Amino acid sequence: MSLLNVENLRVRFPTDHGEVEVxxxxxxxxxxERLGIVGESGSGKSMTGRALMGLINRPxxxxxxxxEFDGIDLRNLPERAFRRLRGARMSMVMQDPKFSLNPxxxxxxxxxxxxxxxxxxxxxxxxxxxxDVLEAVRINDPERVYRLxxxxxxxxxxxxxxxxxxxxxxPDLMIADEPTSALDVSVRATVLExxxxxxxxxxMGLLLISHDLDMVARWCDRILVMxxxxxxxxxxxxxxxxxxxxxxxxxxxxxxRLNETRHRLPVLDRAMIGAGT
Amino acid sequence: xxxxxxxxxxxxxxxxxxxxxxxVGAxESFALVGESGSGKSTILKAIAGQAPHWTxxxxxxxxxxxxxxxxxxxxxxxxxxQDPYGSLHPxxxxxxxxxxxxxxxxxxxxxxRVLAMLDAVGLSRRFxxxxxHQLSGGQRQRVAIARALMLEPEVLLLDEPTSALDVSVQAEILNLLADLRAERKLTYxxxxxxxxxxxxxxxxxxxxxxxxxxxxxxxxxxxxAQLSSAYGQELVARSGAEG
Numbered sequence: 001m002s003l004l005n006v007e008n009l010r011v012r013f014p015t016d017h018g019e020v021e022v023x024x025x026x027x028x029x030x031x032x033e034r035l036g037i038v039g040e041s042g043s044g045k046s047m048t049g050r051a052l053m054g055l056i057n058r059p060x061x062x063x064x065x066x067x068e069f070d071g072i073d074l075r076n077l078p079e080r081a082f083r084r085l086r087g088a089r090m091s092m093v094m095q096d097p098k099f100s101l102n103p104x105x106x107x108x109x110x111x112x113x114x115x116x117x118x119x120x121x122x123x124x125x126x127x128x129x130x131x132d133v134l135e136a137v138r139i140n141d142p143e144r145v146y147r148l149x150x151x152x153x154x155x156x157x158x159x160x161x162x163x164x165x166x167x168x169x170x171p172d173l174m175i176a177d178e179p180t181s182a183l184d185v186s187v188r189a190t191v192l193e194x195x196x197x198x199x200x201x202x203x204m205g206l207l208l209i210s211h212d213l214d215m216v217a218r219w220c221d222r223i224l225v226m227x228x229x230x231x232x233x234x235x236x237x238x239x240x241x242x243x244x245x246x247x248x249x250x251x252x253x254x255x256x257r258l259n260e261t262r263h264r265l266p267v268l269d270r271a272m273i274g275a276g277t
Numbered sequence: 278x279x280x281x282x283x284x285x286x287x288x289x290x291x292x293x294x295x296x297x298x299x300x301v302g303a304x305e306s307f308a309l310v311g312e313s314g315s316g317k318s319t320i321l322k323a324i325a326g327q328a329p330h331w332t333x334x335x336x337x338x339x340x341x342x343x344x345x346x347x348x349x350x351x352x353x354x355x356x357x358x359q360d361p362y363g364s365l366h367p368x369x370x371x372x373x374x375x376x377x378x379x380x381x382x383x384x385x386x387x388x389x390r391v392l393a394m395l396d397a398v399g400l401s402r403r404f405x406x407x408x409x410h411q412l413s414g415g416q417r418q419r420v421a422i423a424r425a426l427m428l429e430p431e432v433l434l435l436d437e438p439t440s441a442l443d444v445s446v447q448a449e450i451l452n453l454l455a456d457l458r459a460e461r462k463l464t465y466x467x468x469x470x471x472x473x474x475x476x477x478x479x480x481x482x483x484x485x486x487x488x489x490x491x492x493x494x495x496x497x498x499x500x501x502a503q504l505s506s507a508y509g510q511e512l513v514a515r516s517g518a519e520g
Binding site for chain 1: 312313414443444445446447448449451452455470471472473474476477499500501502513515516
């Protein structure tokens with residue numbers, strides 16, 4: 001059975017010039033697999049992730065014909081019930097650890113907070129669970145990191161702390177929105193490996209949202225390519241280079257290669273794509 | 278055009294660039310690559326005069342730089358920053374931003390120069406009186422490049438000029454930089470962590486690690502994935518793994 005079923009998901013925001021639809025009828029299902037959503041700024045990929053987590057606040061509006069997580073209808077789910085799901089059964093890793101961690105709470109206590117909210121356990125067991133999860137995200141000296149404040153760790157370490165916080169309750173679904181774009185190239189691969197390892201070992205479903213085609217192709221099983229609020233292409237990750245939609249092809253062609261010999265990079269013809277979708 | 282000899286830069290007593298030497302010829306495009314903390318941006322800052330504590334020699338066009346950067350230097354060397362969202366004044370129109378260097382340097386024909394520059398960087402003239410928030414990221418970076426070119430410099434210092442942009446927009450800006458260099462015989466010194474961009478835009482590169490220059494190489498060697506230092510090869514391998 002699929003973990004997540006989405007049919008005709010729409011996200012709208014009112015503006016001065018009337019309502020703008022940023023996600024225009026998205027449908028997909030996700031099992032215990034790794035699904036990538038790629039697209040550029042404004043394609044609606046992040047809004048899709050936020051809608052699934054119930055994080056689109058008024059005046060934004062979310063509607064769908066079907067929006068189910070493990071058989072639970074997420075449409076009109078009361079906020080109280082959503083809070084029970086978030087963190088415990090579905091969680092989200094945000095882009096930048098600098099802005100997503102509370103700067104005045106020690107790292108260990110921040111991770112422990114989720115445990116405290118969702119699960120009653122003695123303080124000592126909670127502390128041990130936090131140390132275990134820090135170790136699971138390959139932090140070598142969890143005792144020391146437990147006591148640090150977020151500004152005392154590097155970006156890569158901060159992102160591992162974020163991941164630790166998200167997996168401490170062993171959720172079924174993990175949404176990672178640009179989990180590496182704020183990080184240095186040298187630590188990106190490490191963070192993705194950790195994420196991948198957790199997904200495989202714990203049998204989570206992963207929704208990886210990114211603008212980076214190659215990264216998504218490498219770390220996911222399936223890919224949805226979004227453009228202007230719609231899915232323009234769906235394919236197996238290994239077959240991305242056989243993509244047929246002009247937008248996907250244009251994106252692939254516009255990335256410089258290490259063995260680059262072209263003197264000009266092809267540029268997307270947005271007018272043509274607009275007509276095509 | 279750019280001659281760096283034994284450059285050491287310190288921040289609060291800690292050396293972040295140590296004994297770096299390299300030359301960039303006139304009309305050449307040279308890249309400095311490395312991870313965060315390798316000192317690559319610091320070298321650009323030292324040249325631009327934003328890192329006060331440096332020793333060694335920095336010479337532009339044969340003239341060694343003094344502590345202060347004078348107006349003549351700024352006519353020759355200009356910089357484009359990473360983030361077009363942060364590097365443009367939010368309450369100044371495109372016209373203000375492009376005219377300011379002309380006012381400071383007391384140049385005439387401001388109107389004609391601004392219009393010519395908008396054409397040169399591929400921005401429609403109707404954007405002239407817009408504010409930065411009314412522009413997309415790619416359009417803003419075009420404005421930032423236009424601003425740097427207003428004084429018709431010979432050298433552009435480029436600090437990760439496309440890393441804040443979408444890939445399709447990145448392609449447009451990279452094409453623009455390649456075209457401008459060919460048209461205006463510009464010398465580029467670019468900092469980036471993205472090796473394929475070096476393959477596209479540069480002739481040579483220097484690999485930095487922990488403030489030291491590990492090697493300099495031809496971009497042709499990079500395209501064949503044949504750098505000589507172990508660290509250079511590690512960067513190439515990682516770039517392949519990233520995709």
